Amino acid sequence: MFKWLEKNLPKIVMAPAVGLIGWFVYGFVLWTLYISFTNSKILPKYELWGFGQYEKLWASRKWLIAVDNLLIFTALFLIFCVVIGIILAIFLDQKIRAEGLLRTIYLYPMALSFIVTGTAWKWILNPTLGIQKMFRDWGFENFTFDWLVDREMAIYTIVIAGVWQSAGFVMALFLAGLRSVEDEIVKAAKIDGASLFTVYWKILLPMMRPVFFTSFVILVHISIKSYDLIVALTQGGPGISTTMPALYMTQTAFHKSQVGLSAASAMMMFMAVAAVIIPYLYSELRRENAR
Amino acid sequence: MQDSLKSSSYQQLEQKSKYTNMFLRWFLYFILILFASYFIFPLYVMVVTSLKTMEEIRQGTLLSWPSGLNLESWAVAWGGRGYGAGDTFLRPYFWNSIKMVVPAVFFSTFIGAMTGYVLTKWRFKGDQWVFLFLLFGCFIPFQAILLPMARTLGVLGISNSVIGLVLVHTVYGIPFTTLFFRNYYISVPTELVKAARIDGAGFFKIFFKILLPISAPIIVVTVIWQFTQIWNDFLFGSTFSFGEAAPIQVALNNMVLSSTSVKEYNVDMASAIIAGIPTLIVYVLAGKYFIRGLTSGAVKG
Numbered sequence: 001m002f003k004w005l006e007k008n009l010p011k012i013v014m015a016p017a018v019g020l021i022g023w024f025v026y027g028f029v030l031w032t033l034y035i036s037f038t039n040s041k042i043l044p045k046y047e048l049w050g051f052g053q054y055e056k057l058w059a060s061r062k063w064l065i066a067v068d069n070l071l072i073f074t075a076l077f078l079i080f081c082v083v084i085g086i087i088l089a090i091f092l093d094q095k096i097r098a099e100g101l102l103r104t105i106y107l108y109p110m111a112l113s114f115i116v117t118g119t120a121w122k123w124i125l126n127p128t129l130g131i132q133k134m135f136r137d138w139g140f141e142n143f144t145f146d147w148l149v150d151r152e153m154a155i156y157t158i159v160i161a162g163v164w165q166s167a168g169f170v171m172a173l174f175l176a177g178l179r180s181v182e183d184e185i186v187k188a189a190k191i192d193g194a195s196l197f198t199v200y201w202k203i204l205l206p207m208m209r210p211v212f213f214t215s216f217v218i219l220v221h222i223s224i225k226s227y228d229l230i231v232a233l234t235q236g237g238p239g240i241s242t243t244m245p246a247l248y249m250t251q252t253a254f255h256k257s258q259v260g261l262s263a264a265s266a267m268m269m270f271m272a273v274a275a276v277i278i279p280y281l282y283s284e285l286r287r288e289n290a291r
Numbered sequence: 292m293q294d295s296l297k298s299s300s301y302q303q304l305e306q307k308s309k310y311t312n313m314f315l316r317w318f319l320y321f322i323l324i325l326f327a328s329y330f331i332f333p334l335y336v337m338v339v340t341s342l343k344t345m346e347e348i349r350q351g352t353l354l355s356w357p358s359g360l361n362l363e364s365w366a367v368a369w370g371g372r373g374y375g376a377g378d379t380f381l382r383p384y385f386w387n388s389i390k391m392v393v394p395a396v397f398f399s400t401f402i403g404a405m406t407g408y409v410l411t412k413w414r415f416k417g418d419q420w421v422f423l424f425l426l427f428g429c430f431i432p433f434q435a436i437l438l439p440m441a442r443t444l445g446v447l448g449i450s451n452s453v454i455g456l457v458l459v460h461t462v463y464g465i466p467f468t469t470l471f472f473r474n475y476y477i478s479v480p481t482e483l484v485k486a487a488r489i490d491g492a493g494f495f496k497i498f499f500k501i502l503l504p505i506s507a508p509i510i511v512v513t514v515i516w517q518f519t520q521i522w523n524d525f526l527f528g529s530t531f532s533f534g535e536a537a538p539i540q541v542a543l544n545n546m547v548l549s550s551t552s553v554k555e556y557n558v559d560m561a562s563a564i565i566a567g568i569p570t571l572i573v574y575v576l577a578g579k580y581f582i583r584g585l586t587s588g589a590v591k592g
Contacts, residue, residue: 009494010413017406017465018421024462025428028436035438044442084326091323104578105327108334110585111574113523115540116567119547120333123340123556124353134352168330172582225432228525232544249434250530259438266434277430281423 036263085170106168118232384542403468428466516584
């Protein structure tokens with residue numbers, strides 16, 4: 001008995017983690033998947049109903065708006081975060097004075113919650129007392145900046161706040177990438193007469209392919225899951241114009257009590273994340289095995 | 292003649308490149324400082340707004356300097372006005388968050404250290420698959436587990452309680468803590484462990500005598516990561532708790548959204564700073580470890 005215990009101790013120590021994840025991650029996802037195929041309303045029902053909830057989901061105007069918003073947000077969020085991140089990383093890499101201080105400033109939003117920063121942005125972007133008033137008080141009397149309360153433009157305020165929060169993080173990834181490149185490569189290129197611009201554009205940035213890939217995966221992942229920022233900034237409004245899938249899911253589940261429908265929307269999100277993550281994990285594992 | 296011509300044009304060239312260099316340098320700093328002001332702007336606005344009276348807010352602009360160190364809105368945000376019902380303030384929720392964060396960080400870090408230790412130093416057949424099995428938990432969108440989790444907490448009788456949130460955060464932290472410790476311990480030479488085993492040291496003795504003493508950096512990284520994630524969480528907090536059991540982010544959101552009386556932006560901003568200050572302090576004090584956690588665990592949204 002004691003011998004057996006000693007021999008299997010490592011596995012016994014592993015058991016709680018494996019059990020918890022097995023139950024709370026895999027079991028729960030399977031439960032959600034099952035429920036998405038039933039006609040559950042307030043309480044879950046267990047007789048199968050086929051793809052009805054998915055049909056309902058894709059016929060729902062609100063869901064289509066949510067998907068639309070997700071696509072707009074993801075595209076702009078990706079472009080701006082990567083462009084700003086790369087510019088800051090390259091500029092910071094030029095033996096800058098006070099680099100540490102600047103880096104700290106660029107990255108501090110990542111330490112704050114989206115609720116905290118969303119509250120701040122909401123105050124800054126509100127037309128009556130925020131930026132609009134500031135410019136009007138400075139003498140630009142016709143200056144208008146009311147995106148926050150404009151149905152067409154409100155989604156872009158979420159982009160502004162989202163980019164502000166995450167661009168510094170992309171900067172950190174690229175800075176680490178640039179610093180890991182051997183000095184010799186840059187020196188050799190300079191001796192061959194390459195300008196600094198050419199060195200970055202033709203040599204260093206192409207070498208950053210894995211960093212681009214990682215940033216892409218992380219940023220898409222953040223944007224699919226974005227929820228807190230929208231709650232803090234617009235609550236999905238004006239109207240339903242800034243709804244995103246994560247907000248749709250919780251609203252359908254907990255305010256409208258449409259459990260089956262919300263499970264279907266959760267599974268759509270799950271599949272979207274899987275489509276990005278599985279190739280990523282696969283390539284990461286291959287890289288690790290190749291080492 | 293030829294020579295002098297050559298050298299002078301060379302000098303000219305050098306002069307020119309010196310000026311372009313200086314210009315580029317200024318341009319560089321200009322852009323960097325421009326971006327720094329964009330990043331610092333909301334924090335600045337939060338701080339000055341929290342120090343103004345509502346009268347000053349209506350008259351001045353976002354950027355205008357407060358007339359004095361007016362801490363009243365901070366006092367209201369933290370302790371309320373003392374008129375009883377309907378008076379919401381952050382103090383009790385701040386303590387809820389502390390009560391939630393401390394055990395959840397402790398348990399998830401401990402479990403992660405143990406699994407990381409087994410996965411690297413007591414390898415068994417198929418351990419790579421077990422790691423992958425755990426790792427996948429880092430990536431799932433939590434919407435896919437919200438519904439069954441809400442029911443489970445109800446069945447266990449811990450919905451809308453701090454204990455329930457401790458359980459949730461511990462469980463969904465395990466994939467990350469395992470990842471951190473596994474990647475750290477994999478670079479510790481296995482020979483050390485093998486030698487200790489030959490000397491008759493057991494499973495726990497090896498962990499506490501050999502691994503734990505060299506684990507300080509990764510423990511710091513993990514604790515900071517978990518602390519920041521759990522403190523800043525809103526999805527779990529708002530789904531599984533309301534009223535008195537809510538953590539601080541949920542309380543902050545409720546305070547800002549409550550439309551009972553006139554909006555007091557100075558109190559809102561003071562509240563936001565109070566809710567953000569613990570993680571901000573950790574970031575300023577231990578930025579290096581924060582970034583290390585970020586770059587290896589940031590897949591979580």
